[in-house]
Amino acid sequence: xxxxxxxxxxxxxxxxxxxxxxxxxxxxxxxxxxxxxxxxxxxxxxxxxxxxxxxxxxxxxxxxxxxxxxxxxxxxxxxxxxxxxxxxxxxxxxxxxxxxxxxxxxxxxxxxxxxxxxxxxxxxxxxxxxxxxxxxxxxxxxxxxxxxxxxxxxxxxxxxxxxxxxxxxxxxxxxxxxxxxxxxxxxxxxxxxxxxxxxxxxxxxxxxxxxxxxxxxxxxxxxxxxxxxxxxxxxxxxxxxxxxxxxxxxxxxxxxxxxxxxxxxxxxxxxxxxxxxxxxxxxxxxxxxxxxxxxxxxxxxxxxxxxxxxxxxxxxxxxxxxxxxxxxxxxxxxxxxxxxxxxxxxxxxxxxxxxxxxxxxxxxxxxxxxxxxxxxxxxxxxxxxxxxxxxxxxxxxxxxxxxxxxxxxxxxxxxxxxxxxxxxxxxxxxxxxxxxxxxxxxxxx
Ligand SMILES: Cc1cc2nc3c(=O)[nH]c(=O)nc-3n(C[C@H](O)[C@H](O)[C@H](O)COP(=O)(O)O)c2cc1C
Numbered sequence: 001x002x003x004x005x006x007x008x009x010x011x012x013x014x015x016x017x018x019x020x021x022x023x024x025x026x027x028x029x030x031x032x033x034x035x036x037x038x039x040x041x042x043x044x045x046x047x048x049x050x051x052x053x054x055x056x057x058x059x060x061x062x063x064x065x066x067x068x069x070x071x072x073x074x075x076x077x078x079x080x081x082x083x084x085x086x087x088x089x090x091x092x093x094x095x096x097x098x099x100x101x102x103x104x105x106x107x108x109x110x111x112x113x114x115x116x117x118x119x120x121x122x123x124x125x126x127x128x129x130x131x132x133x134x135x136x137x138x139x140x141x142x143x144x145x146x147x148x149x150x151x152x153x154x155x156x157x158x159x160x161x162x163x164x165x166x167x168x169x170x171x172x173x174x175x176x177x178x179x180x181x182x183x184x185x186x187x188x189x190x191x192x193x194x195x196x197x198x199x200x201x202x203x204x205x206x207x208x209x210x211x212x213x214x215x216x217x218x219x220x221x222x223x224x225x226x227x228x229x230x231x232x233x234x235x236x237x238x239x240x241x242x243x244x245x246x247x248x249x250x251x252x253x254x255x256x257x258x259x260x261x262x263x264x265x266x267x268x269x270x271x272x273x274x275x276x277x278x279x280x281x282x283x284x285x286x287x288x289x290x291x292x293x294x295x296x297x298x299x300x301x302x303x304x305x306x307x308x309x310x311x312x313x314x315x316x317x318x319x320x321x322x323x324x325x326x327x328x329x330x331x332x333x334x335x336x337x338x339x340x341x342x343x344x345x346x347x348x349x350x351x352x353x354x355x356x357x358x359x360x361x362x363x364x365x366x367x368x369x370x371x372x373x374x375x376x377x378x379x380x381x382x383x384x385x386x387x388x389x390x391x392x393x394x395x396x397x398x399x400x401x402x403x404x405x406x407x408x409x410x411x412x413x414x415x416x417x418x419x420x421x422x423x424x425x426x427x428x429x430x431x432x433x434x435x436x437x438x439x440x441x442x443x444x445x
Pocket of ligand 1: 125
């Protein structure tokens with residue numbers, strides 16, 4: 001009898017549970033005793049917009065002619081209570097990213113690119129910079145738990161206000177800005193000491209629930225003479241109830257940020273394990289608005305992992321009025337560009353995987369406060385790249401909308417979609433491709 005236990009293995013077998021990355025993380029934790037902090041969003045594979053497909057027109061549906069028939073993209077935000085709602089020419093806005101996490105040149109470039117396309121940018125933790133106000137035709141001012149840089153004069157200078165309850169990368173968590181990025185200018189804006197790590201609050205200091213939020217919203221309306229639309233931004237965890245509570249509290253716009261959403265810096269364990277995917281969040285948020293009879297009256301902005309015009313079109317079809325982008329906008333500016341590969345290698349990473357944004361050593365000059373690195377980013381050229389990218393997203397979204405026979409991108413609807421996986425079908429509440437089956441909704445194959 002042969003001894004099979006002595007047969008040599010020809011291919012070493014790696015464990016799916018203890019894969020190479022997991023092993024390296026265990027070793028790193030053992031060597032340092034420090035948890036990992038990084039930027040960007042969840043990197044694991046999650047159900048996402050890629051798991052949905054548009055049906056397109058056929059005999060039963062009539063498509064629109066690409067070059068001759070209009071497909072509008074305009075979005076009006078803040079029609080519920082604000083005296084001065086804002087109009088975006090495209091259904092894509094730039095998400096809030098703080099000065100501090102980003103260089104002043106990067107903030108200016110975001111403003112230039114967005115303004116060229118008739119859309120808005122958003123401040124972030126740490127207040128408003130002059131550069132971004134000057135370069136942004138439409139600027140949304142974030143009102144965050146930290147209150148860093150919070151200034152009533154800047155509130156009045158903004159075109160809309162976004163109350164941040166949470167972010168998709170870290171629902172329930174606060175901000176982090178490590179000492180390396182706290183320069184004199186950043187410190188002065190936040191009234192913090194230079195060079196000392198800063199962790200900002202995870203909840204607002206003066207309210208604990210929806211009743212207090214209602215009072216806060218009214219206070220902000222009074223300060224701004226009821227002119228500015230007021231958004232409420234939540235990280236996607238319980239989007240149905242959070243959306244309903246934001247509406248009850250008097251929000252004009254609800255922003256729901258899914259777990260693929262980027263962050264400037266958070267614990268890796270948080271980014272990968274807290275919150276729900278954007279795909280699951282958008283449908284629940286839209287459902288809450290529909291159940292309250294407020295769909296399209298209170299506008300819904302969705303963010304977290306939006307990369308191309310198909311993602312935009314899918315988010316709109318599931319009920320969003322607009323999307324917001326963070327990470328993709330940074331990539332358009334030049335973040336993670338292979339041009340800097342030698343320098344990424346020197347930092348122990350590679351273009352496309354660089355996420356140590358908290359360290360402030362970004363070769364592309366975007367997630368840094370280092371004057372020499374920041375100077376590498378030309379805000380005019382980077383703004384132009386962002387404008388080009390936003391134009392492509394819009395054209396792609398319009399192409400799909402026309403193919404589905406829609407004369408406005410808001411006429412896209414769940415009926416235009418099918419899912420490739422049972423998970424995506426259940427989350428987005430659209431049928432599995434080739435069937436009439438929506439798991440949890442219809443019982444039929
Ligand atoms: C560099 C960076 C800084 C950010 N800073 C803030 C912030 O100050 N306030 C906030 O509400 N969200 C912040 N976010 C989250 C974005 O507003 C947005 O929710 C997220 O980036 C959307 O997901 P995406 O990056 O996949 O497009 C930040 C994100 C990044 C990438």
